[in-house]
Amino acid sequence: xxxxxxxxxxxxxxxxxxxxxxxxxxxxxxxxxxxxxxxxxxxxxxxxxxxxxxxxxxxxxxxxxxxxxxxxxxxxxxxxxxxxxxxxxxxxxxxxxxxxxxxxxxxxxxxxxxxxxxxxxxxxxxxxxxxxxxxxxxxxxxxxxxxxxxxxxxxxxxxxxxxxxxxxxxxxxxxxxxxxxxxxxxxxxxxxxxxxxxxxxxxxxxxxxxxxxxxxxxxxxxxxxxxxxxxxxxxxxxxxxxxxxxxxxxxxxxxxxxxxxxxxxxxxxxxxxxxxxxxxxxxxxxxxxxxxxxxxxxxxxxxxxxxxxxxxxxxxxxxxxxxxxxxxxxxxxxxxxxxx
Amino acid sequence: xxxxxxxxxxxxxxxxxxxxxxxxxxxxxxxxxxxxxxxxxxxxxxxxxxxxxxxxxxxxxxxxxxxxxxxxxxxxxxxxxxxxxxxxxxxxxxxxxxxxxxxxxxxxxxxxxxxxxxxxxxxxxxxxxxxxxxxxxxxxxxxxxxxxxxxxxxxxxxxxxxxxxxxxxxxxxxxxxxxxxxxxxxxxxxxxxxxxxxxxxxxxxxxxxxxxxxxxxxxxxxxxxxxxxxxxxxxxxxxxxxxxxxxxxxxxxxxxxxxxxxxxxxxxxxxxxxxxxxxxxxxxxxxxxxxxxxxxxxxxxxxxxxxxxxxxxxxxxxxxxxxxxxxxxxxxxxxxxxxx
Numbered sequence: 001x002x003x004x005x006x007x008x009x010x011x012x013x014x015x016x017x018x019x020x021x022x023x024x025x026x027x028x029x030x031x032x033x034x035x036x037x038x039x040x041x042x043x044x045x046x047x048x049x050x051x052x053x054x055x056x057x058x059x060x061x062x063x064x065x066x067x068x069x070x071x072x073x074x075x076x077x078x079x080x081x082x083x084x085x086x087x088x089x090x091x092x093x094x095x096x097x098x099x100x101x102x103x104x105x106x107x108x109x110x111x112x113x114x115x116x117x118x119x120x121x122x123x124x125x126x127x128x129x130x131x132x133x134x135x136x137x138x139x140x141x142x143x144x145x146x147x148x149x150x151x152x153x154x155x156x157x158x159x160x161x162x163x164x165x166x167x168x169x170x171x172x173x174x175x176x177x178x179x180x181x182x183x184x185x186x187x188x189x190x191x192x193x194x195x196x197x198x199x200x201x202x203x204x205x206x207x208x209x210x211x212x213x214x215x216x217x218x219x220x221x222x223x224x225x226x227x228x229x230x231x232x233x234x235x236x237x238x239x240x241x242x243x244x245x246x247x248x249x250x251x252x253x254x255x256x257x258x259x260x261x262x263x264x265x266x267x268x269x270x271x272x273x274x275x276x277x278x279x280x281x282x283x284x285x286x287x288x289x290x291x292x293x294x295x296x297x298x299x300x301x302x303x304x305x306x307x308x309x310x311x312x313x314x315x316x317x318x319x320x321x322x323x324x325x326x327x328x329x330x331x332x333x334x335x336x337x338x339x340x
Numbered sequence: 341x342x343x344x345x346x347x348x349x350x351x352x353x354x355x356x357x358x359x360x361x362x363x364x365x366x367x368x369x370x371x372x373x374x375x376x377x378x379x380x381x382x383x384x385x386x387x388x389x390x391x392x393x394x395x396x397x398x399x400x401x402x403x404x405x406x407x408x409x410x411x412x413x414x415x416x417x418x419x420x421x422x423x424x425x426x427x428x429x430x431x432x433x434x435x436x437x438x439x440x441x442x443x444x445x446x447x448x449x450x451x452x453x454x455x456x457x458x459x460x461x462x463x464x465x466x467x468x469x470x471x472x473x474x475x476x477x478x479x480x481x482x483x484x485x486x487x488x489x490x491x492x493x494x495x496x497x498x499x500x501x502x503x504x505x506x507x508x509x510x511x512x513x514x515x516x517x518x519x520x521x522x523x524x525x526x527x528x529x530x531x532x533x534x535x536x537x538x539x540x541x542x543x544x545x546x547x548x549x550x551x552x553x554x555x556x557x558x559x560x561x562x563x564x565x566x567x568x569x570x571x572x573x574x575x576x577x578x579x580x581x582x583x584x585x586x587x588x589x590x591x592x593x594x595x596x597x598x599x600x601x602x603x604x605x606x607x608x609x610x611x612x613x614x615x616x617x618x619x620x621x622x623x624x625x626x627x628x629x630x631x632x633x634x635x636x637x638x639x640x641x642x643x644x645x646x647x648x649x650x651x652x653x654x655x656x657x658x659x660x661x662x663x664x665x666x667x668x669x670x671x672x673x674x675x676x677x678x679x680x
Contacts, residue, residue: 048452048454070417072414080438093437093452097433254620257621281593281597281625283598284594284597285621285626286624286625
C-alpha cells in the first residue's frame with residue numbers, strides 16, 4: 001500500500017504542503033472551501049497523519065504517561081480507568097510505565113521523557129524514591145508532572161491524595177474498639193509519604209487511647225513476597241504476638257492471611273485484620289476483609305483532569321492544586337464483632 | 341534550559357547536521373575521530389535525541405504496544421511483567437492500551453497504529469471482536485501483530501496460548517471426580533476462541549463421562565458485573581441448581597462466590613467451584629479456590645521474544661509460530677474432597 005502523506009495530498013490538489021497541513025489542522029488562515037477539498041481527498045485516500053511528523057510540527061505528542069509501581073495492585077488498575085476516562089475524551093493516548101518499585105527504573109523512564117515523548121506525566125512514586133532530580137529536570141523542560149497517591153511533598157505541583165493520616169487513625173481506632181491492644185503495622189517504605197501519614201495516624205490513635213507505641217510492631221516490608229512472609233512469620237510467631245494487623249499496602253494482605261493460617265491463628269478470634277485495599281475479592285476472602293477503600297477511580301480522574309487543564313491553559317498553575325479525596329472504612333468479618 | 345539539538349551540536353563542532361546525525365548513529369561513513377568529538381560534546385551538553393525526529397529518521401519508534409482488555413485481571417498484569425522483562429532488555433518502550441472489552445475501542449487503537457506509532461503489537465482480543473479488518477490493515481503496512489491468550493484463529497501470525505481445551509477438560513473431569521453431575525460453565529463470549537476451546541473441553545469431558553450436555557448450564561456473561569450477578573442468581577436459584585461451577589474468566593469467580601453466599605449455598609458442600617485464575621489471593625478465599633493457573637509470565641515473555649526476533653531479522657516469518665504453554669490445575673478446598 002503506497003503511503004499517503006501530506007506531499008501526495010498536496011500534489012493531487014495542486015496546493016502547497018503547508019496549505020494542506022494548515023487545512024488539516026483547521027487553521028483560520030485557510031478558506032472553508034479549501035479545507036473541504038483537503039478533507040474530502042484525505043478521507044478518500046485514507047490519509048493517516050504520521051504521529052512523529054505531526055508531533056514535530058505541533059510540538060506536542062498527544063500522549064500522557066502514567067508512571068506507577070505496578071498494575072497488580074487494584075488501586076492502580078482502577079486509577080488507570082479513571083485516567084483513561086478523561087484522556088480518551090480528550091483524544092489523548094495513555095502510556096503506562098511500570099517501575100516495579102525500582103527507583104533506577106523510575107529514573108530511566110523520567111529521563112527519557114525529557115526528549116518530549118509525552119506532554120505530561122501522572123505518577124505515583126516507587127517505595128525507593130529518594131532523589132527528586134529527575135522530576136525537577138522534567139519541570140525545567142516545561143513538562144507537567146502531577147502526583148497521585150504516592151506523592152513527593154517537596155515538589156510544588158498538583159497532588160491528588162486520599163486522607164492517609166485520618167485513614168490510618170480510623171483503621172487503628174476501629175481495631176482498638178474491637179479489643180486489640182497490640183497492633184502490628186505493615187508498610188513498604190520509610191521514605192514514602194503515604195506510608196508515613198498512615199503510620200502517623202496509627203501512632204496518634206494508639207496515643208489517644210493510651211496504648212504505648214512499640215517500634216517492634218512496625219513491620220517494614222519490601223517488594224519480595226518471600227522476605228515479607230518470613231518477617232511477618234517472625235513477628236506473629238512470638239509468644240506475645242500482635243492481636244491486630246493493619247496492612248497499609250494491598251498486597252501485604254495475602255501475606256498476613258497466609259502467615260496466620262500457617263501459625264494456626266484464627267482471624268478474627270486471635271488476630272484482627274484491616275487492609276488498605278481496593279480488592280474486588282475482599283468480601284469473599286476467608287474471612288471477608290475489613291478494608292480502608294481508596295477512591296481510586298476519582299483520584300485518577302481528578303489527576304488527569306488537572307493535567308489537561310494545565311495543557312489547555314498555558315497560564316494555569318498546578319502549584320496550589322492539592323486535592324484530598326477521603327477513603328472509606330468498610331467493616332467486614334476480619335475485624336471481628338464489636339466488643340465495646 | 342535551551343534545547344540542545346542536532347543543529348546546535350553541528351554548529352559548535354563546525355560539522356554538517358547530517359554528519360553529526362550519522363556519527364551519533366555510529367555510521368561507518370564517519371571517522372572514529374569525528375565520532376569521538378561528537379559523542380564528547382553530546383555528553384557535555386546533555387544532548388537527548390528527540391524521539392519523534394529520531395523515529396522519522398530511523399523509521400522505527402523503538403516502541404511496542406500491548407493491547408489487552410483490562411489490567412484488573414491478574415493474568416494480564418502478570419503477562420505484562422513477562423513482556424516488559426524482554427522489552428527492557430532490548431531498550432524498547434512498552435505502551436499499554438486497554439480496550440475494556442470494547443471492539444470499537446480496539447478498532448480505534450489499531451487504526452491509529454497504522455501511522456507507525458509502534459513497531460509491533462502484542463494483543464489479546466476483546467470478547468466482542470468479530471471483524472479482523474483492522475488487524476489485516478496493520479499487516480498490510482508491515483506492522484507485526486502477535487496474539488497471546490485470546491487469539492484470532494483466521495489470521496496467520498504467531499499465537500501464544502495455553503492448552504485451553506485440555507484445561508477445560510481437566511477442570512470438568514476434576515469436578516466430576518468430586519461428585520458433580522450438573523456443572524455450570526461461565527464464560528464471556530461465543531466469539532472468543534479461548535472461550536470456545538475451554539467450553540469444548542468441558543463438553544468433551546461431560547460426554548466422556550456419560551453426562552448429557554445441558555445448554556441451559558452455559559452461562560454467557562458480559563463486562564457488566566450487575567448483569568452477570570443477576571444471570572447467575574437465576575441459574576443457581578433454580579430448585580435443581582448446578583452442583584458445580586467452572587468460571588472460565590477470573591473476574592467471574594467473585595460473582596460465583598457472592599451468588600452462592602446470597603443463596604446460602606455452601607462451597608464446596610452444595611456447589612463445587614473451579615476457576616481459570618492467576619489470583620494471588622486464591623489460597624485465602626473462603627473457601628480457598630481450586631484454580632486452573634495459566635503460565636501468564638511465560639506467555640508474555642514468549643510473545644515478546646518472538647516479536648523482537650521478527651523486528652531484528654526482517655526475513656523471519658511469524659506465520660508458523662504457534663506456542664502452547666500448558667496450564668496447571670491447583671486443587672484447593674473449593675472443589676471439596678475426593679469421593680471416588
